[in-house]
Amino acid sequence: MNDDVIKSRNNRYFKYFKSLLNKKNRQREHLFFAEGAKVVEESLEHEKPQYVAISESYADKENILRQNFKTFIFSENLFVNLCDTENPQGIIAYYRFLHRNSLSDIRRGIYLFLDDLQDPGNVGSLIRSALAFEIDGIIASKDTVEIYNPKLIRSTMASIFKIPIYVVDKSELNLLKNKGFEILTTDLDGGEVLYNQKFADNAIIALGNEAKGISQELKDLSDKSIYIPMAQNIDSLNVTVAGSILLYELNRHKYDSSR
Amino acid sequence: MNDDVIKSRNNRYFKYFKSLLNKKNRQREHLFFAEGAKVVEESLEHEKPQYVAISESYADKENILRQNFKTFIFSENLFVNLCDTENPQGIIAYYRFLHRNSLSDIRRGIYLFLDDLQDPGNVGSLIRSALAFEIDGIIASKDTVEIYNPKLIRSTMASIFKIPIYVVDKSELNLLKNKGFEILTTDLDGGEVLYNQKFADNAIIALGNEAKGISQELKDLSDKSIYIPMAQNIDSLNVTVAGSILLYELNRHKYDSSR
Numbered sequence: 001m002n003d004d005v006i007k008s009r010n011n012r013y014f015k016y017f018k019s020l021l022n023k024k025n026r027q028r029e030h031l032f033f034a035e036g037a038k039v040v041e042e043s044l045e046h047e048k049p050q051y052v053a054i055s056e057s058y059a060d061k062e063n064i065l066r067q068n069f070k071t072f073i074f075s076e077n078l079f080v081n082l083c084d085t086e087n088p089q090g091i092i093a094y095y096r097f098l099h100r101n102s103l104s105d106i107r108r109g110i111y112l113f114l115d116d117l118q119d120p121g122n123v124g125s126l127i128r129s130a131l132a133f134e135i136d137g138i139i140a141s142k143d144t145v146e147i148y149n150p151k152l153i154r155s156t157m158a159s160i161f162k163i164p165i166y167v168v169d170k171s172e173l174n175l176l177k178n179k180g181f182e183i184l185t186t187d188l189d190g191g192e193v194l195y196n197q198k199f200a201d202n203a204i205i206a207l208g209n210e211a212k213g214i215s216q217e218l219k220d221l222s223d224k225s226i227y228i229p230m231a232q233n234i235d236s237l238n239v240t241v242a243g244s245i246l247l248y249e250l251n252r253h254k255y256d257s258s259r
Numbered sequence: 260m261n262d263d264v265i266k267s268r269n270n271r272y273f274k275y276f277k278s279l280l281n282k283k284n285r286q287r288e289h290l291f292f293a294e295g296a297k298v299v300e301e302s303l304e305h306e307k308p309q310y311v312a313i314s315e316s317y318a319d320k321e322n323i324l325r326q327n328f329k330t331f332i333f334s335e336n337l338f339v340n341l342c343d344t345e346n347p348q349g350i351i352a353y354y355r356f357l358h359r360n361s362l363s364d365i366r367r368g369i370y371l372f373l374d375d376l377q378d379p380g381n382v383g384s385l386i387r388s389a390l391a392f393e394i395d396g397i398i399a400s401k402d403t404v405e406i407y408n409p410k411l412i413r414s415t416m417a418s419i420f421k422i423p424i425y426v427v428d429k430s431e432l433n434l435l436k437n438k439g440f441e442i443l444t445t446d447l448d449g450g451e452v453l454y455n456q457k458f459a460d461n462a463i464i465a466l467g468n469e470a471k472g473i474s475q476e477l478k479d480l481s482d483k484s485i486y487i488p489m490a491q492n493i494d495s496l497n498v499t500v501a502g503s504i505l506l507y508e509l510n511r512h513k514y515d516s517s518r
Contacts, residue, residue, distance in 0.1 A: 121380055125497040132489035132496050155497070195511055229510065230391040237391050238384040238414070241503040244496065248504050251488065252454055 124155025383414025
């Protein structure tokens with residue numbers, strides 16, 4: 001434990017943490033960060049931070065310093081440069097990457113597949129919904145927005161620490177299809193209505209890119225297409241909304257069968 | 260029709276349109292803007308723009324100039340200064356405010372009430388869901404994010420032109436309560452489960468602020484509290500997700516009774 005306050009921009013930890021605001025550096029170091037006391041506290045049950053940075057005036061400083069983290073205290077002036085948020089909350093924790101690169105350990109369950117989604121807020125909220133509706137994990141295509149994007153991390157509200165995440169090439173889904181997983185896609189133009197839909201016990205629910213929808217590769221893999229009934233002449237729902245409604249229906253199914 | 264290209268920063272239309280990037284000026288002028296060919300085209304059935312600004316190189320320039328709008332052409336250099344987006348699409352339309360300030364014309368139907376929501380993306384996506392699930396209108400509290408915020412307008416995907424919007428003081432809801440509208444709030448801590456919920460024909464569904472939830476004022480007005488079943492230990496869903504799931508259930512009800 002060291003409670004010196006770092007005040008110099010030349011300090012190597014200051015420079016290192018600042019570098020992690022940049023995706024390229026996160027990917028090289030396999031580290032990402034989460035801001036705010038609530039998120040950091042919630043993460044602790046699941047993941048120990050590699051480093052913690054706090055501001056000199058952070059209210060709960062003594063408590064953090066008592067814990068067994070590599071903690072660094074920065075002057076206010078320096079600390080704001082480490083934050084992605086406009087209103088820094090005085091604490092940032094740095095974690096090792098959480099995701100797995102292969103689907104080979106998946107044997108059963110319901111997974112959400114993100115087919116090149118680009119909006120960090122959309123993906124973050126979907127991870128939150130996936131945890132709320134108790135699905136088994138999230139699989140992101142390699143061209144999906146970086147799952148460690150700071151805005152994405154914020155919108156997950158700590159749920160990213162509590163659900164398995166995979167980042168893989170789309171072709172890896174063949175592995176699950178060969179194991180008997182049903183691959184479901186969403187489609188406005190046809191397919192089966194979501195109401196009273198029976199879901200397979202082992203399934204992948206694929207959600208398409210915000211602008212382009214489901215990719216050809218996923219269409220080719222798809223076993224069934226499902227649509228959410230809505231007004232005529234509506235382009236579509238926001239992808240997070242559509243995906244969350246699917247997960248809500250899935251969870252209803254579990255709820256009904258447990259009664 | 261005037262197809263001169265405006266190249267000077269001192270041009271009064273350039274200055275006027277640029278000023279509308281600022282909320283204070285939008286509120287004074289009662290004008291807002293939407294960017295992109297698709298949104299502008301979709302809005303036309305519902306709302307004629309007061310002005311249209313296009314960039315010199317806009318692909319569909321001739322078609323726009325043929326129409327009966329007050330259209331102004333700007334050099335590329337100037338045009339980017341009128342845009343809120345990072346990737347300008349070459350066309351911006353300016354419209355008069357759409358909302359109403361009083362609920363006195365509402366007699367029946369289902370309305371969504373936004374209880375001080377702050378995130379423009381959340382509100383925009385909710386408006387999109389409200390249109391998709393065919394509810395009758397959106398009522399925003401005065402302290403909700405400005406409904407003409409450019410990011411909000413973008414996330415509505417033109418749906419804001421197609422559904423009635425009201426902006427009022429919360430106390431105005433008493434008017435609807437006195438007319439027999441049922442006021443529903445969402446609550447994690449209790450109330451009735453959403454599954455198989457029967458909805459009143461005339462109802463207000465209130466969604467709470469992202470951080471603070473439902474306000475005391477709305478709790479006092481509430482006739483019934485509803486919750487969405489989800490995993491233990493989950494704080495809550497994103498408000499757009501929760502609201503959209505409620506609207507989806509409402510629409511299921513209509514769908515079932517029309518069969």
